[in-house]
Every structure is written in C-alpha cells, then in structure tokens.
Amino acid sequence: xxxxxxxxxxxQHEFLTRNVEEVLPAGALxxxxxxxxxxxxxxxxxxxxxxxxxDIHLGHTVGLRKLREFQDLGHQVVLIVGDAxxxxxxxxxxxxxxxxxxxxxxxxxxxxxxxxxxxxxxxSPAPPRLPVEVRHNLDWFARMGFFDVMRLLGTxxxxxxxERDDFSRRFQAEQALGLHExxxxxxxxxxxxxxxxxxxxxGTDQKFNLVMGRDLQRLNGQPPQAVLTMPLIAGLDGEQKxxxxxxxxxxxxxxxxEMFGKVMSAPDxxxxxxxxxxxxxxxxxxxxxxxxxxxxxxxxxxxxKKLAGRIVALYHGExxxxxxxxxxxxxxxxxxxxxxxxxxxxxGAEMGIKDLLVRSGLARSGSEAWxxxxxxxxxxxxxxxxxxxHRQGLEKPFVLQLGRRMVRVVxxxxxxxxxxx
Amino acid sequence: xxxxxxxxxxxQHEFLTRNVEEVLPAGALxxxxxxxxxxxxxxxxxxxxxxxxxDIHLGHTVGLRKLREFQDLGHQVVLIVGDAxxxxxxxxxxxxxxxxxxxxxxxxxxxxxxxxxxxxxxxSPAPPRLPVEVRHNLDWFARMGFFDVMRLLGTxxxxxxxERDDFSRRFQAEQALGLHExxxxxxxxxxxxxxxxxxxxxGTDQKFNLVMGRDLQRLNGQPPQAVLTMPLIAGLDGEQKxxxxxxxxxxxxxxxxEMFGKVMSAPDxxxxxxxxxxxxxxxxxxxxxxxxxxxxxxxxxxxxKKLAGRIVALYHGExxxxxxxxxxxxxxxxxxxxxxxxxxxxxGAEMGIKDLLVRSGLARSGSEAWxxxxxxxxxxxxxxxxxxxHRQGLEKPFVLQLGRRMVRVVxxxxxxxxxxx
Numbered sequence: 001x002x003x004x005x006x007x008x009x010x011x012q013h014e015f016l017t018r019n020v021e022e023v024l025p026a027g028a029l030x031x032x033x034x035x036x037x038x039x040x041x042x043x044x045x046x047x048x049x050x051x052x053x054x055d056i057h058l059g060h061t062v063g064l065r066k067l068r069e070f071q072d073l074g075h076q077v078v079l080i081v082g083d084a085x086x087x088x089x090x091x092x093x094x095x096x097x098x099x100x101x102x103x104x105x106x107x108x109x110x111x112x113x114x115x116x117x118x119x120x121x122x123x124s125p126a127p128p129r130l131p132v133e134v135r136h137n138l139d140w141f142a143r144m145g146f147f148d149v150m151r152l153l154g155t156x157x158x159x160x161x162x163e164r165d166d167f168s169r170r171f172q173a174e175q176a177l178g179l180h181e182x183x184x185x186x187x188x189x190x191x192x193x194x195x196x197x198x199x200x201x202x203g204t205d206q207k208f209n210l211v212m213g214r215d216l217q218r219l220n221g222q223p224p225q226a227v228l229t230m231p232l233i234a235g236l237d238g239e240q241k242x243x244x245x246x247x248x249x250x251x252x253x254x255x256x257x258e259m260f261g262k263v264m265s266a267p268d269x270x271x272x273x274x275x276x277x278x279x280x281x282x283x284x285x286x287x288x289x290x291x292x293x294x295x296x297x298x299x300x301x302x303x304x305k306k307l308a309g310r311i312v313a314l315y316h317g318e319x320x321x322x323x324x325x326x327x328x329x330x331x332x333x334x335x336x337x338x339x340x341x342x343x344x345x346x347x348g349a350e351m352g353i354k355d356l357l358v359r360s361g362l363a364r365s366g367s368e369a370w371x372x373x374x375x376x377x378x379x380x381x382x383x384x385x386x387x388x389x390h391r392q393g394l395e396k397p398f399v400l401q402l403g404r405r406m407v408r409v410v411x412x413x414x415x416x417x418x419x420x421x
Numbered sequence: 422x423x424x425x426x427x428x429x430x431x432x433q434h435e436f437l438t439r440n441v442e443e444v445l446p447a448g449a450l451x452x453x454x455x456x457x458x459x460x461x462x463x464x465x466x467x468x469x470x471x472x473x474x475x476d477i478h479l480g481h482t483v484g485l486r487k488l489r490e491f492q493d494l495g496h497q498v499v500l501i502v503g504d505a506x507x508x509x510x511x512x513x514x515x516x517x518x519x520x521x522x523x524x525x526x527x528x529x530x531x532x533x534x535x536x537x538x539x540x541x542x543x544x545s546p547a548p549p550r551l552p553v554e555v556r557h558n559l560d561w562f563a564r565m566g567f568f569d570v571m572r573l574l575g576t577x578x579x580x581x582x583x584e585r586d587d588f589s590r591r592f593q594a595e596q597a598l599g600l601h602e603x604x605x606x607x608x609x610x611x612x613x614x615x616x617x618x619x620x621x622x623x624g625t626d627q628k629f630n631l632v633m634g635r636d637l638q639r640l641n642g643q644p645p646q647a648v649l650t651m652p653l654i655a656g657l658d659g660e661q662k663x664x665x666x667x668x669x670x671x672x673x674x675x676x677x678x679e680m681f682g683k684v685m686s687a688p689d690x691x692x693x694x695x696x697x698x699x700x701x702x703x704x705x706x707x708x709x710x711x712x713x714x715x716x717x718x719x720x721x722x723x724x725x726k727k728l729a730g731r732i733v734a735l736y737h738g739e740x741x742x743x744x745x746x747x748x749x750x751x752x753x754x755x756x757x758x759x760x761x762x763x764x765x766x767x768x769g770a771e772m773g774i775k776d777l778l779v780r781s782g783l784a785r786s787g788s789e790a791w792x793x794x795x796x797x798x799x800x801x802x803x804x805x806x807x808x809x810x811h812r813q814g815l816e817k818p819f820v821l822q823l824g825r826r827m828v829r830v831v832x833x834x835x836x837x838x839x840x841x842x
Contacts, residue, residue, distance in 0.1 A: 088571055146565040150509055153601035158579070158592060161600060171579060179582060179603060180574035186600075 009033035012073055018283070019276060020066070021204050021229045024211060028226035032198045035223070036075075042130060045070045046197040046225070048080035048137070048188060049117075051109035052101060056116045057249035058311070059242035062230045062277045063201045064120035070199070071121060071129055078133045078195050079117060081110050084141035085187050088180060110136070116252050119315055133195075140194050141187065152186050155219055156212075161185070164208040185209040189216040197225045204229045205241075233277050238267035256316045260324035263308035268300045271307055279310050345412040346394045353378065353390045360409065362402040369402075377403045430454035433494055439704075440697060441487070442625050442650045445632060449647035453619045456644070457496075463551060466491045467618040467646070469501035469558070469609060470538075472530035477537045478670035479699045479732070480663035483651045484622045485541035486701055491620070492542060492550055499554045499616050500538060502531050505562035506608050509601055531557070537673050540736055554616075561615050562608065573607050576640055577633075582606070585629040610634040618646045625650045626662075654698050659688035677737045681745035684729035689721045692728055700731050766833040767815045774799065774811040781830060783823040790823075798824045 007015075013030045023029050036043045047063050049056070067077045086106045101109075114134060124131045144152075161182045162168050170177045185208055192200055192213030202210045207229055214224035232241040235248025242249045250262045266274070275281055275289045292298050305325060313321035344360045351359075354369040357378065363369035370388060372378050378385045379401040380392060392398070397410045428436075434451045444450050457464045468484050470477070488498045507527045535555065545552045565573075582603045583589050591598045606629055613621055613634030623631045628650055635645035653662040656669025663670045671683045687695070696702055696710045713719050726746060734742035765781045772780075775790040778799065784790035791809060793799050799806045800822040801813060813819070818831040 084567070087568060141567045144567040146505070146562045146570060147508060149567055149570045150601045150604065153604065154599050156600050158583075158588075158598045158600055158603065159595060162579075167579075174580060177579045178575050179577050179579055179607075180571045182579065182600060183571065183574065 006074070009037050016066070016069055016073070017228075019230070021231045022207075022227075024207070024227040024229070028224075029199065029228065032223075032226045036198060043070065043075040043198040044078055044196060045075050045199040045201065046078045046080060046192060046195060047201045048082050048085065048191055049113060050082035050086040051106050051113050052086050053244040054109050054112050055244070055251040055253050056113060057242055057244065057251045058274070058278045059203075059233055059235070059249065061120050061252065062233060063203070064117065065278070065280055066201050066228065066230060068121050068280075071125065071132070074128050074130065076130050076133060077121060078135060078197065079121075080191050080195070081113060081134060081136045082188075082191075083107070083110050083136050083138040085137060085184060085191075088184055088187065112253075119252055135191075135195060137187070137191050137194070140190070149183075152190060153183065155216060156186065158182075185212045186216070189213040192225055193217055193220050193222060196222055198223075199226045199228060201228045201230060203232045203241075205232060231277065233273055234270060236262060236266050238270055250311075252315050256312045256320040256324040257327055259312050259315070260308045260321075260328050263311055264304060264328060266304075268304070271300060271304055274311075275307055279307070279314065281310075341399065341406060341408040343408045343410050344400075346409050347412040348394055350391050350393045353385055353388065353392065356392060356400060356409065357402055360400060360407050362400065362405050362407060372402050427495070430458050437487070437490060437494070438649075440651070442652045443628075443648075445628070445648035445650070449645075450620065450649065453644075453647045457619060464491065464496040464619040465499055465617055466496050466620040466622065467499045467501060467613060467616060468622045469503045469506065469612055470534060471503035471507040472527050472534050473507050474665040475530050475533050476665070476672040476674050477534060478663055478665065478672045479695070480654055480656070480670065482541050482673065483654060483698045484624070485538065486699070487622050487649065487651060489542050489701075492546065492553070495549050495551065497551050497554060498542060499556060499618065500542075501612050501616070502534060502555060502557045503609075503612075504528070504531050504557050504559040506558060506605060506612075509605055509608065533674075540673055556612075556616055558608070558612050558615070561611070570604075573611060574604065576637065577607065579603075606630040606633045607637070610637040613646055614638055614641050614643060617643060619644075620647045620649060622649045622651060624653045624662075626653060652698065654694055655691060657683060657687050659691055671732075673736050677733045677741040677745040678748055680733050680736070681729045681742075681749050684732055685725060685749060687725075689725070692721060692725055695732075696728055700728065701735065702731075762820065762827060762829045764818075764829045764831050765821075767830050768833040769815055771812050771814045774806055774809065774813065777813060777821060777830065778823055781821060781828050783821065783826050783828060793823050 009030060012033055017023060017029065032043055045067060047067055049060065067079075071077045083106050086101055086109075087103065117132070121132050122129065162171055164185065167177060167182070188206075188209040189212035191197075193216050197213065197217075200210050200213055207227070210227040210229065214227065217224045234240065235242035235246055236250070237246070237248045240246045240248060244251075250259055254262070263274070272289060272293050276286055281289070289303065292303050293300070305328075308328075309321045309325050312324050316324075346356070346360075353373060354363075354366055357363040357369035357372065358366060363372060369378075373386060373388055373390075376384055376386055379399075381398045382401075394409070394411060397408055400407050400409050430451060433454055438444060438450065453464055466488060468488055470481065488500075492498045504527050507530075508524065538553070542553050543550065583592055585606065588598060588603070609627075609630040610633035612618075614637050618634065618638075621631050621634055628648070631648040631650065635648065638645045655661065656663035656667055657671070658667070658669045661667045661669060665672075671680055675683070684695070693710060693714050697707055702710070710724065713724050714721070726749075729749075730742045730746050733745050737745075767777070767781075774794060775784075775787055778784040778790040778793065779787055784793060790799075794807060794809055794811075797805055797807055800820075802819045803822075813830075815830070815832060818829055821828050821830050
C-alpha cells in the first residue's frame with residue numbers, strides 16, 4: 001500500500017489492524033480514520049518511549065513498524081521521548097520499584113534513542129509522507145506547578161489506579177508500591193492531551209496507561225484517542241518479554257555478527273513470531289513462512305538463518321547480513337573448534353583409539369582412555385567413539401577430543417604447523 | 422506558671438501535657454524540651470489551620486490554648502496558615518471528597534483567621550515571650566515543581582497511606598478517594614520540615630498527618646517533632662465534633678448574645694468538657710467545677726450560665742458577658758414571649774377558661790375552645806390548662822395561649838398599653 005494511492009478509511013483500517021493485539025474500544029480506529037478523512041487532515045499517531053536504557057531493541061520495533069505503516073499512509077507520527085516519565089519510572093510488570101534515573105543518564109539515553117527510531121521510521125521522507133514529530137514530555141511536565149499536579153491527581157481515584165493489574169498485584173502482595181508510581185499512568189495520559197493524539201500505540205502491558213489518555217482527553221474536551229495494543233514479543237530465553245533488564249534483548253544497534261548470532265540462539269518456537277513482528281514481512285511472505293514451519297520435513301535452522309539475515313539486513317544492509325551469515329557458518333559449522341588448535345603428528349596408516357588418546361597426551365593412562373570411551377567422552381571430528389575396538393585411519397587430519405580437551409591429529413609429514421613443541 | 426520563672430524541662434513537661442490526649446511517641450516532648458534547654462533556645466511549636474471557612478470556632482481554640490501555654494513559657498509558636506493545603510482539601514473524617522476551594526475564597530478566609538488567632542495567642546507580647554511566627558504554606562508549595570512533588574510522593578507507599586483510618590474506611594467502602602487526597606498528609610508533614618518544628622499540635626483526627634511530619638523530618642536529616650494530640654470537643658448537638666460544616670459550632674467572632682445563647686442550648690453533659698478545654702480555667706477551678714457537677718443538689722443551669730459568661734468574657738470582655746447574661750435571663754425567663762404582645766383587658770375578678778378563650782378572640786367558638794383545652798393546646802403563663810372547669814383570677818396580668826396564638830390578659834384598668842385596637 002503506497003502513500004500516494006490514498007486508500008479510504010475502511011481499506012486503511014483493514015491494513016492497519018493487521019498484527020494488532022487489540023483496538024480499544026472496538027471500532028475506535030475506524031471512527032478516527034473517518035473523522036480525519038472528513039476533516040481532510042492526517043491522524044496524529046502517538047507512541048511514547050522512556051529512555052531508561054541506552055538502546056532500543058527488537059521488542060520496541062514492533063510498535064515502531066506499526067507507526068511506519070501509519071507514516072506510509074500519510075499520517076502524522078508523533079514520538080514522545082519520555083524524559084519526564086523516565087525520571088518517575090514506569091512500574092509496569094516490575095516486582096520492585098524501579099530506581100529513579102538521574103537527569104544526566106536520561107539525557108544521554110534520549111540522544112541515542114532518536115537515531116535508533118529512524119532506523120525504522122523515516123525522519124524526513126519525501127512528500128506526501130510527513131516527517132516524524134518528536135516531542136519531549138519534560139517540556140510540559142517541567143512547567144507544571146504543585147497545583148497542576150494536584151489537578152492531574154484529582155482526576156482519578158485510588159481504586160481506579162489499583163485496578164491496574166500490576167498495581168493491584170503488588171498492593172495485595174504487600175510489596176512496596178510508591179505513591180509516585182501511581183502518577184505514571186496519568187503522565188502518559190497527559191501526553192496525549194498535550195499533543196492531541198488521535199491514536200496511541202503501545203504494548204499490551206501498557207493497556208491501562210493507554211486508556212488513561214482517553215479519560216484525560218475526554219475531561220479536557222478532546223475526542224478520545226483510539227488505542228492499539230501490540231503484542232510483546234518474547235526475548236532470547238523464549239519466555240519473558242524482550243527487555244534490556246532481563247538480558248534477553250537484541251538491540252537494533254548491535255553489530256551484525258552479534259545480532260545474527262543472537263537470533264540463531266533463540267528457541268525455534270520464536271521463528272514464526274519474530275518473522276511476523278520484527279521483519280516487516282508482508283502477508284504473502286508470512287504465509288510462506290507459516291507453511292515452511294508446518295512442514296516437518298523442512299529444517300527450522302534454514303528458516304532461522306533466513307530470519308537472522310533478514311533482521312541484520314534491516315539494520316545493517318544486505319551486504320552486512322550476508323557477511324554475518326558467512327561468518328556464522330564458518331564458525332558454527334565447525335562447532336566451535338578453534339582454528340589454532342594444538343597439532344599432534346601421528347605416524348602410521350591407522351591406530352587404535354586407546355593408543356591415540358594416550359600417545360597424543362589427552363589421556364594420562366590406558367585405563368583413563370578406556371573409561372573415557374565407555375563414558376562417551378571421546379569424539380573424532382565431533383562424532384562420538386564408544387567402541388573400544390575402534391581403529392582410526394591416519395591419512396587425513398582430524399580432531400580428537402576427550403571431554404573438553406582436544407588436539408588436531410595430523411599425518412606425521414604435516415608436523416610443520418605444530419604450534420607448540 | 423509565668424514566662425519569667427523559666428521552669429525546668431520536667432516541670433514544663435508536666436504542665437504542658439495537662440489536657441493532652443496523647444504524646445507521640447511517649448517521652449518525645451520531654452526529650453525535645455531537654456534538647457532545647459541544652460541548646461538554650463525556645464522550642465518551635467507548630468499548628469496548622471486550613472482557612473476552609475471564614476471563622477474559627479471554639480473547637481479550634483483547644484489547640485490554640487495549648488499553644489498559648491507554650492508561648493507563656495517562652496517558646497516560639499509557629500502558626501501555619503494552610504492556604505496551599507486548603508486548596509487540596511483534607512479528607513479527614515469526610516465521607517465525600519470535599520470540594521476544592523477557590524484561591525479567592527481561601528485568601529478571604531485566611532485574612533479573618535489571623536485576627537481570630539490573636540484572641541487566644543498574643544501577637545506581640547512583652548519579652549521574654551515571643552511574637553507568634555505566622556507562615557503561609559503556599560510560600561513553599563507554590564515554588565514546588567513537578568519533580569519536587571514526585572520526590573515527596575516517592576517517600577511513602579500506597580499501603581502506608583491506606584493505613585490512615587479514614588482512607589482505609591473509604592477505600593474499603595468503595596467510596597471515591599481521589600489520588601490527590603493522598604497528598605494532604607505529605608503536605609502537612611512537609612510543613613514541619615520547612616519550619617523545622619520541634620512540636621506539632623493537632624486534633625486526635627490529625628494523628629496520621631502529624632506523625633507523617635516525623636517521617637519526613639527524619640528523611641530530611643532533622644530530629645523528628647514531638648506530636649501532641651488534643652481532644653476534639655463535641656459541638657452543640659453534643660455528639661459530633663464541633664465543625665462549621667456540621668452546623669454545631671460556636672464561632673469566636675460571634676456576637677456576645679449569640680455566643681451566650683448557644684452555650685446555654687448545649688446539652689448538660691458538655692458543661693464539664695467545655696469548661697476544661699475552652700475556658701483556660703486552671704486546675705483548682707476545674708476541680709471546683711467537677712465537684713459542682715457531681716453534686717446532685719446543684720442546678721446545672723447555674724454552672725452553664727457561668728460557663729457561658731466565662732466564654733463570652735474571653736472573647737468580648739467581662740462587661741459584654743454580663744450584658745449577655747442579663748439579656749438571656751430577661752428573654753428566656755419569659756420563655757420567648759414577645760414583650761410587644763397584644764393586650765386584652767378582662768373585666769371582673771375571675772373567668773372560666775372557655776369564656777377567656779372566646780372573648781379574647783383566640784377561639785372563634787365555644788366548641789373550638791373546648792377542643793383546644795381537650796387537646797392540651799391551651800396554656801396560661803406557659804402552664805397547660807386541660808381542665809374544662811378551670812377558672813382564672815384576673816387581678817394580675819397573664820399570658821393566654823391557644824396553640825401558637827397568644828394574648829396578654831390584663832385587668833381592665835391597665836388597658837392603656839394595648840398595642841392594637
């Protein structure tokens with residue numbers, strides 16, 4: 001769908017709700033699309049990010065890609081850099097009160113955020129697409145005085161606040177729930193009033209805060225925003241949502257090789273999910289991915305490598321993606337055997353397994369060698385040797401392993417490459 | 422105890438804890454008195470008042486009289502005019518969120534408050550007593566920005582706040598408890614930090630807020646204040662605490678006659694309590710009052726008149742008190758019979774009750790007169806006449822009543838004072 005074809009509200013709605021977890025309330029997005037079309041203006045589509053860590057990761061890009069779709073359709077994307085909200089700290093999903101960040105840390109993080117946002121969104125696209133509007137919510141919160149804050153607090157009751165899942169859970173578990181934490185949803189909601197948002201996009205864990213924006217807009221005489229929640233993708237552990245603080249994130253600024261390797265280390269069940277939410281793949285391509293995943297004959301490693309290449313290409317280009325794939329294959333097809341392995345020159349045409357282990361120095365005695373074979377601790381070129389009678393040909397080099405110790409066995413004539421005496 | 426005799430901390434403590442409901446924590450006042458004596462400085466003794474109504478009433482004076490005792494001992498009284506707290510509204514003891522007052526209303530009320538405070542405290546006493554220090558808490562709250570408020574909120578948890586009796590009650594009853602209301606105790610506590618209070622005095626219903634001051638002082642590196650709670654005296658209904666909004670209050674600015682009359686209308690069981698808490702009576706005098714109250718032969722009306730005279734004298738002087746007493750007796754010994762009552766000259770030595778009623782014009786017929794007698798609606802000089810055979814002597818004037826209609830019956834020779842033909 002291109003930005004110049006100007007599809008009608010219904011067609012836009014169908015496209016924009018793809019991959020969305022929930023539209024709140026149902027029909028609100030269509031209503032806003034129709035209202036904006038009627039007023040011949042773009043929608044103002046908001047997402048906020050608190051610069052609480054120096055980098056954004058693939059989890060953040062789920063929402064950013066949805067924003068990009070709005071941008072491609074000619075709507076006005078408004079990014080809120082939550083430099084004020086970050087100082088208060090969103091307690092969502094945390095069991096403990098998050099430490100408040102210093103103004104300096106937040107400023108430093110905020111600077112790196114914008115660069116990273118523009119790896120997904122277009123900062124200054126060609127018309128009719130619109131440049132991204134970037135707002136810092138410190139601009140309005142820093143101007144608020146005591147009674148402005150009181151007025152904001154006065155718009156909700158304690159019970160309403162404790163309806164928020166995580167607040168109620170922590171309150172009932174008698175975990176410390178700081179009074180200041182209750183202000184966070186109101187701040188996020190107030191951002192919507194300040195920028196007159198038509199639509200706000202956020203993770204499913206932000207539902208309460210997103211809906212708060214509707215309430216505050218209504219109280220301030222604005223039509224309430226449509227809320228689009230996006231799924232939270234799991235991180236590298238395959239279970240918890242991707243988050244810097246869980247150590248399971250892939251940052252969009254990570255070098256190609258690390259990014260590729262991290263994708264490859266993710267559990268297979270994430271392949272389909274990640275493909276859907278972080279690659280910008282279209283419907284046809286996703287259907288193809290689903291078919292492959294359903295095919296028991298297909299090797300998921302192949303699809304995962306494609307996924308890793310695809311993600312690296314998004315942030316570093318095709319060439320870097322190809323290079324990362326090659327490096328990965330070189331390194332990992334040899335299953336992590338170092339290239340500078342110690343060499344041992346073996347004489348003769350073949351040798352029994354016990355003599356190989358003892359003479360190469362990997363086993364200190366014949367009985368240790370037998371025990372290792374019996375326990376499955378011996379491998380030749382990665383393949384386990386469990387037969388005491390195994391005899392190995394010596395015409396080509398191979399890697400001999402006993403547990404974690406290993407040596408490269410070479411024909412006696414190749415001894416010149418031996419790295420240590 | 423005079424201000425010049427400089428009694429030691431222990432003697433001061435014994436005197437100052439008289440009539441106090443609770444010292445929190447136990448021993449804290451003595452500790453502060455000793456610390457101040459060691460540093461050769463006066464204690465800073467705080468009480469706050471929110472100018473939420475135009476007048477202060479006798480209930481407020483319970484604390485003010487305790488402050489006066491501190492002033493008389495040479496300590497520094499600090500009155501906080503809660504022009505900021507009043508805007509937020511203390512939810513104590515209310516079932517419903519109190520409406521926020523306008524800045525204009527608060528300013529107007531605050532102006533009248535100070536005058537009234539100085540009917541109990543001495544604004545500029547002779548040394549060594551110290552002038553009262555008056556502070557407006559808007560001075561510091563108006564300077565607070567968003568993050569100052571967040572830091573203040575961050576010092577407590579939601580659970581701590583809901584430990585406050587009335588919050589917890591309202592929360593559990595699912596009554597609206599505005600998030601901003603939770604800030605009130607923190608504001609009151611912050612006042613103590615701002616003025617470096619050694620002691621804070623408040624009503625028993627303020628206990629939670631008073632102790633909050635201790636917490637915030639500790640967090641800000643100050644020795645925590647001693648808290649003195651004073652009892653809440655009941656108002657004219659004899660049950661609910663005295664409060665302008667319950668309509669059971671006696672304002673310290675009310676005219677002498679109204680003040681006297683209101684005290685006289687209070688139920689007898691308040692005589693001892695009011696004498697103790699609002700008259701500044703000393704121990705010997707209170708003992709005398711208690712003895713009189715315990716004496717079944719004594720008429721409580723006599724003691725109540727003394728109390729009313731005493732209270733009027735405190736705010737209007739002895740002469741006005743005497744005048745109010747006289748006016749009261751004139752008016753009420755005649756039980757509210759107007760002095761300009763219509764006169765009817767009756768001829769003869771005596772007359773039957775029916776004839777009196779018909780001839781004076783109070784009854785339109787004999788049957789109406791009988792019915793009125795039977796129903797107990799007829800009185801002569803306040804005394805019910807229920808006997809159809811009653812005959813009344815006519816040598817002296819008397820008041821004849823049928824229901825709410827009344828006439829002064831006079832011997833026919835006195836007719837000259839008749840007000841209407």
